[in-house]
Amino acid sequence: MAQARTDIGPPLYKEMLPPVILENYGKWRYHEIVKPGVLVHVSESGAKLYTVRAGSPRLISIFFIRDICDLADKYCDGYLRFTSRHNVEFLLSDESKVDPLIEDLKAMGVPVGGTGNSITNIVHTQGWVHCHTPATDASGIVKAVMDELFEYFTSMKLPAKMRIALACCLNMCGAVHCSDIAILGIHRTVPKIDHENLHKLCEIPTLTASCPTAAIRPNPKLKSVDIKAERCMYCGNCYTMCPSVQIIDAKNDAVSIWVGGKISNSRIGPRFSRLAIPFIPNNPPRWPEVVESVKKLVELWAANAQPGERMSEWIERISWEKFFELSGLEFTDKHIDDFTLAQTTFRSTTQFKW
Amino acid sequence: MAQARTDIGPPLYKEMLPPVILENYGKWRYHEIVKPGVLVHVSESGAKLYTVRAGSPRLISIFFIRDICDLADKYCDGYLRFTSRHNVEFLLSDESKVDPLIEDLKAMGVPVGGTGNSITNIVHTQGWVHCHTPATDASGIVKAVMDELFEYFTSMKLPAKMRIALACCLNMCGAVHCSDIAILGIHRTVPKIDHENLHKLCEIPTLTASCPTAAIRPNPKLKSVDIKAERCMYCGNCYTMCPSVQIIDAKNDAVSIWVGGKISNSRIGPRFSRLAIPFIPNNPPRWPEVVESVKKLVELWAANAQPGERMSEWIERISWEKFFELSGLEFTDKHIDDFTLAQTTFRSTTQFKW
Amino acid sequence: MTEAKKTPLLDELEKGPWPSFVTEMKRAAAANLSAQDLLGQLELSYEDKKAHWKHGGLVGVMGYGGGVIGRYSDVPEQFPNVEHFHTVRINQPSGWYYNTKALRQVCDVWEKYGSGLTNLHGSTGDLVLLGTKTEHIQTIFNEVSNFEEHPMDLGGSGSNLRTPSCCAGPARCEFAMIDTLDLCHDLTNEFQDYLHRPMWPYKSKIKISGCPNDCVASIARSDFSIQGTWRDDIKIDQEAVKAYVADGLDIEGLVVSKCPTKCMSFDGNELTIDNANCTRCMHCINKMCKALRPGDDRGATILVGGKAPILQGAMMGWVIVPFMKLESGSGYEELKEFLEACWEWWDENGKTRERIGELILRLGMRNFLRGIGREPIPQMVVAPRANPFFFWWPEEVIQD
Amino acid sequence: MTEAKKTPLLDELEKGPWPSFVTEMKRAAAANLSAQDLLGQLELSYEDKKAHWKHGGLVGVMGYGGGVIGRYSDVPEQFPNVEHFHTVRINQPSGWYYNTKALRQVCDVWEKYGSGLTNLHGSTGDLVLLGTKTEHIQTIFNEVSNFEEHPMDLGGSGSNLRTPSCCAGPARCEFAMIDTLDLCHDLTNEFQDYLHRPMWPYKSKIKISGCPNDCVASIARSDFSIQGTWRDDIKIDQEAVKAYVADGLDIEGLVVSKCPTKCMSFDGNELTIDNANCTRCMHCINKMCKALRPGDDRGATILVGGKAPILQGAMMGWVIVPFMKLESGSGYEELKEFLEACWEWWDENGKTRERIGELILRLGMRNFLRGIGREPIPQMVVAPRANPFFFWWPEEVIQD
Ligand code: SRM
Ligand code: SRM
Ligand code: SRM
Ligand code: SRM
Ligand code: SF4
Ligand code: SF4
Ligand code: SF4
Ligand code: SF4
Ligand code: SF4
Numbered sequence A, B: 001m002a003q004a005r006t007d008i009g010p011p012l013y014k015e016m017l018p019p020v021i022l023e024n025y026g027k028w029r030y031h032e033i034v035k036p037g038v039l040v041h042v043s044e045s046g047a048k049l050y051t052v053r054a055g056s057p058r059l060i061s062i063f064f065i066r067d068i069c070d071l072a073d074k075y076c077d078g079y080l081r082f083t084s085r086h087n088v089e090f091l092l093s094d095e096s097k098v099d100p101l102i103e104d105l106k107a108m109g110v111p112v113g114g115t116g117n118s119i120t121n122i123v124h125t126q127g128w129v130h131c132h133t134p135a136t137d138a139s140g141i142v143k144a145v146m147d148e149l150f151e152y153f154t155s156m157k158l159p160a161k162m163r164i165a166l167a168c169c170l171n172m173c174g175a176v177h178c179s180d181i182a183i184l185g186i187h188r189t190v191p192k193i194d195h196e197n198l199h200k201l202c203e204i205p206t207l208t209a210s211c212p213t214a215a216i217r218p219n220p221k222l223k224s225v226d227i228k229a230e231r232c233m234y235c236g237n238c239y240t241m242c243p244s245v246q247i248i249d250a251k252n253d254a255v256s257i258w259v260g261g262k263i264s265n266s267r268i269g270p271r272f273s274r275l276a277i278p279f280i281p282n283n284p285p286r287w288p289e290v291v292e293s294v295k296k297l298v299e300l301w302a303a304n305a306q307p308g309e310r311m312s313e314w315i316e317r318i319s320w321e322k323f324f325e326l327s328g329l330e331f332t333d334k335h336i337d338d339f340t341l342a343q344t345t346f347r348s349t350t351q352f353k354w
Numbered sequence C, D: 001m002t003e004a005k006k007t008p009l010l011d012e013l014e015k016g017p018w019p020s021f022v023t024e025m026k027r028a029a030a031a032n033l034s035a036q037d038l039l040g041q042l043e044l045s046y047e048d049k050k051a052h053w054k055h056g057g058l059v060g061v062m063g064y065g066g067g068v069i070g071r072y073s074d075v076p077e078q079f080p081n082v083e084h085f086h087t088v089r090i091n092q093p094s095g096w097y098y099n100t101k102a103l104r105q106v107c108d109v110w111e112k113y114g115s116g117l118t119n120l121h122g123s124t125g126d127l128v129l130l131g132t133k134t135e136h137i138q139t140i141f142n143e144v145s146n147f148e149e150h151p152m153d154l155g156g157s158g159s160n161l162r163t164p165s166c167c168a169g170p171a172r173c174e175f176a177m178i179d180t181l182d183l184c185h186d187l188t189n190e191f192q193d194y195l196h197r198p199m200w201p202y203k204s205k206i207k208i209s210g211c212p213n214d215c216v217a218s219i220a221r222s223d224f225s226i227q228g229t230w231r232d233d234i235k236i237d238q239e240a241v242k243a244y245v246a247d248g249l250d251i252e253g254l255v256v257s258k259c260p261t262k263c264m265s266f267d268g269n270e271l272t273i274d275n276a277n278c279t280r281c282m283h284c285i286n287k288m289c290k291a292l293r294p295g296d297d298r299g300a301t302i303l304v305g306g307k308a309p310i311l312q313g314a315m316m317g318w319v320i321v322p323f324m325k326l327e328s329g330s331g332y333e334e335l336k337e338f339l340e341a342c343w344e345w346w347d348e349n350g351k352t353r354e355r356i357g358e359l360i361l362r363l364g365m366r367n368f369l370r371g372i373g374r375e376p377i378p379q380m381v382v383a384p385r386a387n388p389f390f391f392w393w394p395e396e397v398i399q400d
């Protein structure tokens, strides 16, 4: 077999574009959402490109890929794309093929939607499927939540877009920190140290430096380290650096929920998500408490936001104190920041609502 | 002579209140500004209290105090007060005495004003008169600035209140950090260490701990300390702890100007002042560059703010980038924060004005 | 008297319309040698562009640990009369109200034993007597504390409670929702020991404003900022609203549109306030004080942690107690217990020269709240945390 | 094939309307032993509530330092076929556009040498092949890089440039103000060495959005966020505005009143924009894309420093270059020089595992700007500093 060719880079995108795109590249004039999951982009030339957006579990087999390739061959001259949120997009130049494609997708059990004021796919990570530091699973929660919020994927009845993301540990590979609703796996106990093996596997200076709160100190006697328990907030970064510092604790690992983040610069600028629920137990296979909490938050927002208001915009208008009142969520000392920028979240004004 | 009576506390305020106040204490219904420097408070009972506010240099002799006492005896039954910004307030129950009092004040060279949309007295500190750490003088600059802004003290033609404050070093005894315009003395060079005497006068652990940027390290060989020059931002706190670490440097000590702070909760909440001009040389006796800079800022704001907009509200509406453009002030790397909360001042959005 | 030195630089500061501190110094100098030397030394500072005082120096009165700031000239050969030049802080009466008798008797003492120069007032609020010799300090205190009428005491300095101060309050202001004068007086008397005998990690300040206009800048300048507020509805006198309209007030532009929560509306006739969304910023009341008044359920919001920039950058107080009833003359037990709890926690945990706000940041709000026995509430923050680095108490997790 | 283990817990996740990853795993498991064991091990995780993977493990292909994530089961006795179960990251084409040929040939390779399971796509953007044995890794790479049509290369992992990604761009979106696809492709090719051979303090990511809607979340998820923007006036088609009104769009409520700078107005007939005060947030254009279009002077804003929370809390990128022209096919020299300058400074000064944003915070923006040779401008900040702790360069002060 041939040797690998290195540094050839990714395949050229131009080879991946259907003719209608090549002809109208950079010439799109406007778009419309024809119906949930279906976009039409109209070119300056008058040409039209139809996009059918279909949900995907992201963790897919080659058989699923072949299935959608079959559909793309049948309806789209063999062209399709994926979105930044892991949906599949079929690119059609022939309007009459849109509905038949949707029919075929339905038959396959693949939903169409995720456009406009909907809840689109949940950006997520590996979880128990393929990572070593997760505090929870990824795909399982995502599936359970999307089942429950399904109607919001296939319709566009919400006040605005709703972007949900999940990361299974504080490394936040899903970069969930700017989501309308973020689901985040958290560890809750101080890592356990395997003093015997630590010095064989890990460099102590690197390890002590890895702790954001300087909780780790060398223990020269044991050729190991100690963790000052009251300083540790269980981020797990020490474990990333050193397998002898075990962060996983099945009895305590859990899920937290964050709200009010945003990425786009549209209207108010990007925002970080903020802590709503510090603790929900891991309850596989369907995490009913997580699903319920997310659903309640979605529906509270949907019922109260003004048209066009993202979660963040709604909360900022009514205030966080009203958010906690309306949601009935408990406000705890965990909600009060105590990390490096804490003081910027404290209230330095007498202005607040009762 | 009698021995001191300790812990007797301050004189009772009730003994200091004129009858009209004692009778209407807590019963004031509303007030009006009769004219610049003159307030009338009207009680539920219909009683009226006139206040005449007069400017004071704050650093005053007992002869000045006796002069104003004479006036208070003449017009106010012997009652007067001072304001939180060091003005004198004469408290009158007889409206007909207001103008004669003002005449007498004028004759004494004491201006009346500082009410409503004016520039009132400048809160300030000791400076060269009575402190050991100042980077500039206090009373001298205040006098020069107030001379120049005099018309704004005696009139109410500004868009809103304008509060100016001065502190002669970073200890900020004038608590200038939330002022519309703050004038702040700054050191600009690394303290010089008297290695010979340091160990006699200072405790080294306390000294190293005193540095906000951890620039000070023990030098056990010299029984002294060293300062990492590139970490030192000349706050002078080490000097406060230890006379052998000399911060004063007449060639480089200087003045900086800060804008857009606010205290009251009215409309937008309290705000910190932010750096406008990092450096103006000390130029006694009248600091013409400081005076000029402050005046320009006042007048720029006055010309551009909407009615009712404090400096902060105006700048936040137009944006800081427009403020720098309109003011013509140079934007330097000093304006960009690099202390602990720096990242909260960086721009994490594509939203800005050209 | 010796001939006064020439002061060409300072003379420049006698020009111009604003009253001149140089003139005041000269008035004092004409009668007092130390004032004369102060003038001379200040002229030298104007030449040299630097202060001519040595580093600090401890002086005081018997039984107290503070109240006097020691100051020594670094050019005593040139200005022997300011070789010592200490400042005496006299605790002002609440709200800086005086009768002339009280002021005059201070002037008399100061004429005898001091430079004749003062600050009315210092930034913290004290009546500051500027410049005396070590040997006079006790005498001055003896005399002022023995005034037959209005005897006076020293204010704070050093690592103790600093002289509390308060705004004009109900004596002169219709907005006062707490009796700032009574409260300030009561607290100052209650905590005389803390005020006079430094025993804490560092200074601690209390400032009291009768309403959220915060006319004593308490949020920026004190560890404990107490600001009057209310809980019920703003009272509207619609007739008076109409009178404002008739007088030409642009209610929409200057009042309604500037309401921070947009909870007001004016239909040209009636003014409506959605009180549940009002954050009591005072703006509408300020602008229309004849028509609008705060509600009747009054008390105070207490913010903790305000201070100047060193070490961690300036801080403004943070809401810890959103509302506390503070009835005039009630003894203020709840507030005193609150203050004692805060000081106790701070005293136990604070490092030397660590203000309470800095300690709260170092140990975290959760430890502070536990320490003083208060529950967390959303009003304490503008927003919950954005970082996932939060702690669990041992009892909250499953232990092996 | 051995009999598949029972998976009662996971079976619950085949219920419900959203397509099921468990179903996908089972499809793969039916044909592949390692997929079968993955399913079994995942069921075990669902019982134990924890992952069953060992800590890390380094594996790779010849000549590269990244592109493969090593993964080993901690229960290999039970699930021998996932004893090794490494992930291969394939560099996706710009904008995730594919033809079916390209996708099918990857599937074929993965059928032969892998679990048959994938992520389309990974969070960074790669086409992720989930689970293979150590011995197959090189073979897989050999095969994909030798595809006759659309040969493929590995993506990034480790302390190197990570696979850049970009939004749908001008291929499918009228808002694209830069050619995101061309730019992404060009940069990826330019920096192949950085992508494949870890040599930096830590990872570095680039994401490219055609406009400030930022559909690839670049500001939150990349060290270098490149977002299309414009400098001249928004183009208004007043006829189309009228058509929106006729269609019943509430322009005042949904567009004008939501403009963040209030620089728009609509008199019922004509829409006016005060472009000098527009901050190009895209909102009005988004809502009325038939009537409003960005201006013609187009380029990008570049924000630096975005990243996930560990160590210092999550960061979003900060404006460093407010505007840079990025003409399609131009070679993008200015941008490349900028990136090289940033990386060089970071590489020289960064500690191990310190992202560039963290380094900027540690050394200060002023040192970063000097290091890369850019002038400070107000657009970099939302507000100037509030603390007085600023530095002077030695040449700015008078030396003795
Ligand atoms: C396909 C995709 C880009 C890609 O390269 O894959 C995409 C495509 C479009 N986006 Fe987006 N966005 C896509 C991810 C995003 C993201 C990133 C994310 O969610 O992680 C954002 C930032 C989200 C955020 O702010 O938290 C994003 C924020 C927007 C916005 C601004 C929304 C707002 O806050 O007002 C618009 C404008 C609008 O919809 O009015 C927009 C508009 C659009 C338009 C209308 C652009 C166009 O004319 O083609 C596209 C159809 C939108 C729709 O779904 O209704 N797109 N868009 C991504 C689809 C993800 C999915 O599968 O659902
Ligand atoms: C006398 C004094 C209180 C005292 O105990 O000494 C005082 C007295 C009054 N203040 Fe004040 N304020 C006084 C310092 C302050 C301060 C503190 C400071 O400047 O250091 C503030 C906060 C300033 C800030 O926000 O930076 C302050 C913020 C206000 C405000 C809110 C202004 C705003 O931002 O909109 C009002 C309401 C108004 O004027 O509409 C107010 C209102 C008033 C009223 C109208 C209250 C009343 O009905 O009596 C008084 C006359 C105001 C006037 O001058 O027009 N007072 N006021 C202080 C006079 C200082 C001086 O000599 O000029
Ligand atoms: C006299 C006064 C300034 C004035 O001209 O009014 C003053 C003068 C001094 N202050 Fe102050 N502070 C004065 C009010 C303040 C205020 C304002 C306030 O209280 O409202 C502040 C800011 C608020 C705060 O406390 O944070 C203030 C923050 C400081 C600091 C910084 C404290 C901090 O935590 O950052 C220091 C440094 C120190 O304590 O070592 C300081 C230290 C000093 C010292 C004692 C300098 C020293 O280390 O020897 C100054 C003595 C000067 C002298 O010779 O008289 N002074 N000092 C004020 C006290 C007069 C009075 O009692 O009424
Ligand atoms: C596969 C993927 C998650 C996914 O399911 O999509 C992933 C998986 C891992 N990430 Fe990630 N990261 C992935 C995208 C991200 C992102 C999102 C992004 O790039 O847009 C982030 C946040 C953005 C950022 O870079 O800050 C991210 C932030 C991290 C971090 C924290 C980095 C930091 O500076 O804070 C770590 C920790 C580390 O590097 O040691 C990490 C580490 C890891 C490791 C390598 C854990 C480890 O230490 O071994 C995970 C390997 C799992 C596995 O077995 O495959 N991953 N990681 C994503 C890469 C797929 C791809 O190439 O397309
Ligand atoms: S978020 Fe954490 S647990 Fe999840 S894939 Fe990333 S590193 Fe692994
Ligand atoms: S888990 Fe995080 S906080 Fe705790 S010791 Fe490890 S690195 Fe430090
Ligand atoms: S601000 Fe500094 S120099 Fe001025 S009085 Fe206070 S401590 Fe002294
Ligand atoms: S002046 Fe300030 S920053 Fe410099 S060494 Fe002294 S304490 Fe540290
Ligand atoms: S703080 Fe309020 S109550 Fe006190 S003087 Fe100012 S306006 Fe009046």
Ligand code: SF4
Binding pocket: B267, C258, C259, C260, C261, C262, C263, C264, C273, C277, C278, C279, C280, C281, C282, C283, C284, C285
């Ligand atoms: S007090 Fe302030 S928030 Fe309340 S109604 Fe008036 S202006 Fe609005």
Ligand code: SF4
Binding pocket: D167, D168, D169, D170, D173, D174, D175, D176, D177, D209, D210, D211, D212, D213, D214, D215, D216
């Ligand atoms: S970022 Fe802008 S250009 Fe790119 S797909 Fe989204 S809306 Fe279109």
Ligand code: SF4
Binding pocket: A267, D258, D259, D260, D261, D262, D263, D264, D273, D277, D278, D279, D280, D281, D282, D283, D284, D285
């Ligand atoms: S792009 Fe945004 S800021 Fe500019 S006019 Fe439109 S809505 Fe306003």
